[in-house]
Amino acid sequence: MIEVKGLRKSFTLGKRRKTRSVEAVRGVDLSVAEGEIFGFLGPNGAGKTTTARILCTLLEPDDGEAVIAGADLRKDPGAVRTRVGYVPQGGTTTDEITAREELVLQARMYGIGKAEAVERTEKALAAFELTEFADRQCKTYSGGQRRRVDIAMGIIHEPKVLFLDEPTTGLDPQSRAHLWDEVRRLRDQGMTVFLTTHYLEEADALCDRIAIIDHGEIVALGTPSELKHGVAGDVVTVGLNGSGPRAAELFDGRDYVRKLELGDDGLRLYVDDGSTAMPQIMRVLDGGDIHFDTVEVHRPSLDDVFLTKTGRSLRDK
Numbered sequence: 001m002i003e004v005k006g007l008r009k010s011f012t013l014g015k016r017r018k019t020r021s022v023e024a025v026r027g028v029d030l031s032v033a034e035g036e037i038f039g040f041l042g043p044n045g046a047g048k049t050t051t052a053r054i055l056c057t058l059l060e061p062d063d064g065e066a067v068i069a070g071a072d073l074r075k076d077p078g079a080v081r082t083r084v085g086y087v088p089q090g091g092t093t094t095d096e097i098t099a100r101e102e103l104v105l106q107a108r109m110y111g112i113g114k115a116e117a118v119e120r121t122e123k124a125l126a127a128f129e130l131t132e133f134a135d136r137q138c139k140t141y142s143g144g145q146r147r148r149v150d151i152a153m154g155i156i157h158e159p160k161v162l163f164l165d166e167p168t169t170g171l172d173p174q175s176r177a178h179l180w181d182e183v184r185r186l187r188d189q190g191m192t193v194f195l196t197t198h199y200l201e202e203a204d205a206l207c208d209r210i211a212i213i214d215h216g217e218i219v220a221l222g223t224p225s226e227l228k229h230g231v232a233g234d235v236v237t238v239g240l241n242g243s244g245p246r247a248a249e250l251f252d253g254r255d256y257v258r259k260l261e262l263g264d265d266g267l268r269l270y271v272d273d274g275s276t277a278m279p280q281i282m283r284v285l286d287g288g289d290i291h292f293d294t295v296e297v298h299r300p301s302l303d304d305v306f307l308t309k310t311g312r313s314l315r316d317k
């Protein structure tokens with residue numbers, strides 16, 4: 001549904017002799033399947049918005065190719081525009097206008113006839129649970145309600161692909177969860193969703209596949225579990241009192257242990273899959289008569305993936 005090859009974009013900053021160039025997007029390749037929720041995860045300034053804006057025809061790339069919903073970005077930007085919806089960071093609603101007016105206006109801007117625009121508006125208001133306050137000015141809405149109006153506006157012309165730029169920034173956890181449900185509902189109806197986020201939990205919980213972007217380049221791509229599993233495996237930590245060296249000896253050379261470390265907190269065993277390694281570990285501990293205080297499995301997070309790929313934590317951003 002989205003095929004991107006070698007996408008590049010630089011911006012020039014400053015004036016006259018003091019200009020410098022920022023390479024916002026540096027050769028991005030990606031492929032998004034129909035009906036997928038695809039996450040573009042990265043820290044501030046990584047190039048997420050620039051990529052999304054290019055793919056929605058709002059910015060011209062310096063180089064590269066893209067085909068979106070069957071339309072070529074460079075040769076037929078008009079066709080791309082009718083097949084995508086874009087919800088920018090911060091939304092598009094106007095304070096003094098009501099949700100109903102916004103939606104009808106948006107539909108009309110896409111050339112949809114009046115009766116049809118009104119009908120689609122009613123459907124969208126119901127689907128996004130906005131009917132109750134559809135005739136109140138947008139400035140009276142909560143953050144979550146206003147975001148739902150933004151998304152309803154983004155899909156009123158029934159696009160094939162919806163681009164959501166940081167859709168849950170500034171929302172409380174409950175509104176965030178509600179919005180995730182809305183996005184899943186759109187996916188279940190067959191829409192392809194491309195969303196940018198810097199929230200690890202959002203990418204993990206919501207996205208079918210993720211591209212991690214840093215300094216304009218994709219550093220990792222896959223399903224959340226592929227990414228997490230690929231870099232680190234699981235870590236089983238056995239809290240021991242005194243018998244650490246003897247336990248380490250017992251586990252040394254076992255085929256399910258990739259690596260082991262003896263630290264202050266006990267023995268750390270790096271394994272492919274904690275749930276299958278655990279029974280074997282317990283048997284070894286039992287058989288060796290090793291007394292332990294705790295056994296814990298740590299599954300790697302997307303932050304571990306980011307850390308492995310970039311040497312930095314996304315949580316510090």
Ligand SMILES: Nc1ncnc2c1ncn2[C@@H]1O[C@H](COP(=O)(O)OP(=O)(O)OP(=O)(O)O)[C@@H](O)[C@H]1O
Pocket residue numbers: 011012013022023024042043044045046047048049050051198
């Ligand atoms: N219009 C512009 N003029 C100059 N530089 C720009 C412009 N737009 C983006 N940039 C720069 O390009 C880089 C990528 O920005 P972009 O907005 O794409 O990042 P982002 O990953 O979306 O970040 P955020 O999460 O903060 O929105 C940044 O260094 C940014 O300062």
